[in-house]
Amino acid sequence: MIRVLIADDEPMIRAGVRAVLAVDPGLDVIAEAGNGRDAVELARRHLPDVAVLDIRMPGTDGLQAAAEIRRLAPQTGVVMLTTFGEDDYILQALGGGVAGFLIKSGEPEELIAGVRAVAAGAAYLSPVVAARVVAHLASTGAGVLGARRADAKAKVAALTARERQVLGLLKEGQSNAAIGRSLRVAEGTVKAHVSSILARLGVENRAAAAVVAHEAGADSFA
Numbered sequence: 001m002i003r004v005l006i007a008d009d010e011p012m013i014r015a016g017v018r019a020v021l022a023v024d025p026g027l028d029v030i031a032e033a034g035n036g037r038d039a040v041e042l043a044r045r046h047l048p049d050v051a052v053l054d055i056r057m058p059g060t061d062g063l064q065a066a067a068e069i070r071r072l073a074p075q076t077g078v079v080m081l082t083t084f085g086e087d088d089y090i091l092q093a094l095g096g097g098v099a100g101f102l103i104k105s106g107e108p109e110e111l112i113a114g115v116r117a118v119a120a121g122a123a124y125l126s127p128v129v130a131a132r133v134v135a136h137l138a139s140t141g142a143g144v145l146g147a148r149r150a151d152a153k154a155k156v157a158a159l160t161a162r163e164r165q166v167l168g169l170l171k172e173g174q175s176n177a178a179i180g181r182s183l184r185v186a187e188g189t190v191k192a193h194v195s196s197i198l199a200r201l202g203v204e205n206r207a208a209a210a211v212v213a214h215e216a217g218a219d220s221f222a
Contacts, residue, residue: 066093
């Protein structure tokens with residue numbers, strides 16, 4: 001059973017998230033919070049497998065709450081719920097250990113998939129979120145975007161063929177265990193590949209690696 005904490009300052013959003021997760025009998029919402037401060041305390045007390053946080057809440061926002069949860073309950077994976085227009089927050093969260101990003105208006109199946117992926121130790125970026133991040137980076141100017149894409153392509157091209165396969169599956173939100181099954185290798189081998197990929201891409205977590213993969217483009221994995 002995957003134990004989930006929900007935090008959002010809007011009761012209707014919390015109710016909606018709870019209702020979606022209740023469809024999956026393998027997910028159990030063990031606590032809810034209406035602000036980031038309470039979310040941190042509940043995470044410390046209950047040690048959930050996954051915390052689903054609104055990225056913007058009054059007082060202690062989702063970014064601050066995520067950082068505190070990662071510090072006090074490092075075994076808890078964090079999924080961030082966002083809306084359009086919060087791209088700066090998403091970019092900040094990428095550097096703070098957040099493993100999943102979902103749009104509030106997305107499909108219910110994405111929420112379940114994201115929670116399950118993060119609980120399994122994977123990263124999960126909603127395709128809409130990934131597109132928004134890349135588009136936001138593009139707003140810095142065509143020259144900067146071109147340089148970023150060229151840099152991402154070069155970094156991905158420098159990986160071994162096996163590492164590119166692993167990164168391609170990581171980008172899709174697969175866990176180490178799922179990647180191992182897909183490639184028919186031991187999970188420990190996948191973990192070693194992921195560690196090497198993060199180091200060679202110069203990123204700190206799987207979600208940031210997924211962004212690099214999206215920037216590089218699908219042809220980098222052909």
